[in-house]
Ligand SMILES: *[C@@H]1O[C@H](CO)[C@@H](O)[C@H](O)[C@H]1NC(C)=O
């Protein structure tokens with residue numbers, strides 16, 4: 001066994017997402033410290049000047065270009081998300097250029113890079129990042145760095161991952177070369193017990209974090225089996241530390257596993273639960289033809305929010321007692337297949353001769369032929385669809401027209417069929433569920449959630465619309481999304497609103513706003529609705545075709561507002577202004593109480609042993625309804641609701 005000796009200077013790499021954030025702030029003004037200045041670093045070739053963030057490119061303007069021309073005209077901190085000086089600082093600015101925070105006064109004046117004021121959150125974020133990676137690379141390691149450089153590299157990578165996640169970013173994985181080294185170590189631990197014993201003794205927290213950092217990669221490249229073997233080492237070491245009384249450990253190693261609670265769950269290594277005591281029994285199919293739609297599970301479980309609920313629901317069921325091994329005992333039959341794995345498993349390429357790349361189900365899959373319990377019981381079959389809803393005239397949809405479709409989207413646009421929208425959800429047989437938001441993102445959102453009285457913005461919306469740079473053409477085609485243009489057109493220059501394209505300090509603004517507008521987008525559904533529960537702003541739904549989930553569990557009327565998309569925006573503005581603080585505070589409390597219904601990290605282990613509050617509980621109750629009362633009404637909330645005037 002040989003170990004790679006790493007360079008003594010270890011730079012945090014793999015920071016692409018973070019680099020994007022860094023770009024938006026005045027990084028150049030933070031380049032110089034102590035005896036390090038432009039004189040010393042830009043002219044000479046002193047490698048100690050640079051690390052992964054502060055590179056020559058960032059700190060030294062190239063010949064002939066001043067820092068100002070490099071960054072462009074106006075205030076560079078304004079030019080994000082595709083908006084530019086030439087589009088905005090003109091007589092007729094592009095729609096969406098300005099909002100309460102960004103206006104011509106602030107953005108169109110040329111500013112000296114060094115005087116530019118930084119957004120607090122961004123500055124804080126970069127500083128936290130620099131601080132934590134710097135202390136991980138220079139501070140005491142907490143164990144002997146043997147093999148030389150390895151534990152140090154793991155620690156720096158862990159700090160980078162941990163800080164970016166704390167600010168709601170996906171979390172940076174180690175760079176390719178570092179990942180290869182980590183994976184090699186972890187695999188050697190799986191294969192050689194002595195090596196594992198020695199490593200976990202030498203640096204227990206390093207060993208835990210090395211597994212946390214690499215397990216998704218191992219799952220994707222080497223398979224779920226190997227990932228489970230790695231994670232079992234993690235679990236046994238963690239329980240040993242707990243048994244010894246050394247948990248939570250002292251020292252400054254970030255504990256990545258605290259933000260990766262889904263890993264053991266997705267791998268089937270978490271404690272069993274009793275499905276919130278549900279009496280329902282569900283038979284779960286294992287169909288060889290569809291196995292490509294179930295892997296790589298860790299990657300699929302963290303993809304776009306509309307897609308991933310299917311992964312969590314399947315793995316949650318499998319770790320619960322409501323699964324019927326004997327089909328004769330089953331009330332329902334569930335076919336696991338994750339559209340979330342689209343593009344991970346090359347759906348539509350090679351698997352079928354179809355050129356329809358949006359279809360993950362192979363063309364030769366037919367419920368009647370491939371599902372042994374289908375005949376006469378198709379209405380007891382359950383499919384979970386997040387993204388990539390099949391068109392209603394797809395063969396599978398026609399065959400399964402009596403089956404229960406569990407979905408986050410109540411409406412969809414027909415593929416390439418222009419502006420015609422279809423009600424996809426059948427209110428009499430289907431079930432609506434919320435989209436998935438990862439627990440670490442929820443934690444980050446809650447950190448920005450302020451009490452109602454401290455909220456200085458009346459109403460906020462930041463999202464894509466027909467004026468967005470790269471995706472605008474899609475919004476132009478969607479008739480549902482027109483309401484977004486109307487929202488932006490009216491609210492952009494209102495002094496109590498923060499409305500416009502996506503912004504980098506999105507979390508901060510949502511957490512400071514009393515109301516969050518939830519306009520329809522490409523489809524009726526949008527994740528903004530569920531996010532508002534974690535930001536603590538009152539959702540104002542502007543989407544006529546949206547069906548909200550869990551109507552018997554959540555009193556939507558008491559905590560949200562639904563108005564027709566045709567409503568006059570000024571009228572809406574006046575209406576929102578008229579809400580008293582007392583009424584808002586009551587809604588805020590109810591929003592906080594309802595949060596658990598949208599948190600897919602609830603309901604696992606012990607929590608799943610009692611009736612409780614989780615999206616799984618909501619789903620099971622709805623399914624029980626479908627089983628017991630046949631085609632009963634679950635969705636009866638009439639549009640145009642708002643809380644009672646008096647509180
Ligand atoms: C980051 O590290 C801290 C301290 O160990 C831990 O409490 C937290 O859960 C970690 N967060 C993430 C997202 O990994």
Ligand SMILES: *[C@@H]1O[C@H](CO)[C@@H](O)[C@H](O)[C@H]1NC(C)=O
Nearest residue numbers: 342343344345346347357358
């Ligand atoms: C799918 O993967 C290919 C190749 O990795 C990439 O070019 C493409 O943009 C991806 N498509 C989607 C929808 O993610």
Ligand SMILES: *[C@@H]1O[C@H](CO)[C@@H](O)[C@H](O)[C@H]1NC(C)=O
Nearest residue numbers: 489490491492493494495496
């Ligand atoms: C906002 O801009 C519109 C034109 O786009 C103008 O008619 C209106 O008076 C402005 N309102 C405020 C409050 O500045």
